[in-house]
Amino acid sequence: MRQSPAAAMSAAPEPVTPASQTLLEVVGLSRRFALGRGRKASQLHAVDDISLRLRRGESVGLVGESGCGKSTLARLLARLIDPSEGSIVFEGRDIATLSARSFAVSGERARIQLVFQDATDSLDPRQTAREAIAEPLVRLRLPGDVEQRVQQLAQEVGLPPELLGRLPHQLSGGQRARVGIARALAPSPSLLILDEPTAALDVSVQAVVLQLLARLRRDRGLTYLFVSHDLNVVRLLCDRVLVMYLGRLVEEGPSQQLFDAPAHPYTRALVSAIPGRAGERIELTGEVRSPIDPDPNACRFHGRCPVGTDACGRSMPLLQVVTPGHRVACLLAQGSV
Ligand SMILES: Nc1ncnc2c1ncn2[C@@H]1O[C@H](COP(=O)(O)OP(=O)(O)OP(=O)(O)O)[C@@H](O)[C@H]1O
Ligand SMILES: [Mg+2]
Numbered sequence: 001m002r003q004s005p006a007a008a009m010s011a012a013p014e015p016v017t018p019a020s021q022t023l024l025e026v027v028g029l030s031r032r033f034a035l036g037r038g039r040k041a042s043q044l045h046a047v048d049d050i051s052l053r054l055r056r057g058e059s060v061g062l063v064g065e066s067g068c069g070k071s072t073l074a075r076l077l078a079r080l081i082d083p084s085e086g087s088i089v090f091e092g093r094d095i096a097t098l099s100a101r102s103f104a105v106s107g108e109r110a111r112i113q114l115v116f117q118d119a120t121d122s123l124d125p126r127q128t129a130r131e132a133i134a135e136p137l138v139r140l141r142l143p144g145d146v147e148q149r150v151q152q153l154a155q156e157v158g159l160p161p162e163l164l165g166r167l168p169h170q171l172s173g174g175q176r177a178r179v180g181i182a183r184a185l186a187p188s189p190s191l192l193i194l195d196e197p198t199a200a201l202d203v204s205v206q207a208v209v210l211q212l213l214a215r216l217r218r219d220r221g222l223t224y225l226f227v228s229h230d231l232n233v234v235r236l237l238c239d240r241v242l243v244m245y246l247g248r249l250v251e252e253g254p255s256q257q258l259f260d261a262p263a264h265p266y267t268r269a270l271v272s273a274i275p276g277r278a279g280e281r282i283e284l285t286g287e288v289r290s291p292i293d294p295d296p297n298a299c300r301f302h303g304r305c306p307v308g309t310d311a312c313g314r315s316m317p318l319l320q321v322v323t324p325g326h327r328v329a330c331l332l333a334q335g336s337v
Contacts, residue, residue: 023191023223024054024077029086029096031072035292042293046072048247050086051319054191059217059224061234061255063270064244067291070227073244074193077225078114079103091190110140110187115180117196122180123168129154129179130164136186153182158212174205178212185216192217195227210237231274235259240325243267246291246300249319253326263328265305282306299331307332 031047047069054060062070075081077088079095088096095108103109116122123132133150136142142149154161157178168176177197184192197213198206214237217224228234234241234255241258243251243266251264262268269282286304294300302312312331319327320334328334 021055022053023056023091025087025089026053026077027051027087027089029073029076029088030084031069031076031081032084044292045247045294046291047076047083048294050244050247050249052242052249052252054223054225056190056223057217057221058240059226059238061238061241062225062227062244063229063231063234063241065270066229068244069247069291070244071195074114074195074225074227077191078112078193079109080114110136110142111189112191112193113184113187113189115184115192115194115197118200120168120173120176120200123176123183125168128165128167129159129171129175132168132179133164133182133186136183140187142187149186150182153186154178156185156216157182172205173201174209177201177205177209181209181212181216185220189222191223191225193225193227196229197226198233199229206233213237231259231270232276243270246289246294248300248329250301250330251326251328252319253322253328257323257326263322263326263333264301264330265307265332266301269306299329301330 029047029050030045032043032045035042035044050073062073064070072081076083079098079100082100083096086096087094090108090112093108095103095106098106127135130150133153134146137146137149150164151161154164159175159178159182163171163175171179194213198209201209210233216222226234226238238255241253241255242249243264245266251258251262251267258267259271262271269284271277272279272282284304284306288304289300297314297316299305299308299312299315299317302308305312309332315331317329317331317334319329321327322333
């Protein structure tokens, strides 16, 4: 007997990840920004009730259109900003409850590093490459000879030692990116959160830096959360993909499955727009909902969804398992309407 999609979903068990393989587990994470005052006060829901798990050594892509909350999620995980709600258990400890001050001196501070989109913005224009790479070693009082570590890190990221005395503006975009990566690697992190690390680079330089990132992950056994607009890059570099839409996680799955058989109508549209992909491109029309005081009882994609029904405007879909490891938050994909 054929099962309905919903029955098949509830019958499919979530694969159990042994605790020792989980590097980071996030439950019910939200971040709201207060806007205006008094009667005009409102809340922008940048990240809304996100739960996810990263396994040790995997590379996970985070995709979604501009403003959907990718960088806010990245900053929350790196504890650069405080969550409004939720837990972030990293290497077995909830770091969401630590104050910014306690986090800054915690062991976890070194073990989670963020690489920003444009190294030009994240590097101090008055700091030489050497100083930039040495800074976390000195700040975190890590043992060992600083100059020797800087030299090793420069070599690891392919930065010629004669460039270590240069200021950011005296380096090319690719060299600045290498400095940013070396600086992030300096405290020997286990998790690298890469927020569009190559978006500011020329295409040919992008490819070289992506190869470097892939090699570093292999050599160091790193876990990556890789934020990108470029789905072709995500497909090449990531084992799994998370798709965000207006602050919420709408789909999550192994890369190949997600790109070959996207289950959420939003992911289908994203995938259809990948350059060079066969098949018709799905154009999204309709209005993008506002992240300010959004309706808690409507799918955020409702109104823009090519296949949505009235029911989607009355109920917020939650992530459910489609096949093991593949989850989607869509009433239609779940066969609920
Ligand atoms: N400090 C802040 N105060 C108020 N709103 C903010 C703040 N930071 C982010 N936002 C809002 O939160 C939402 C998510 O922003 P975020 O930068 O996380 O998106 P993003 O997915 O990284 O976008 P992009 O792809 O353009 O980098 C946006 O609506 C943004 O305007
Ligand atoms: Mg961003």
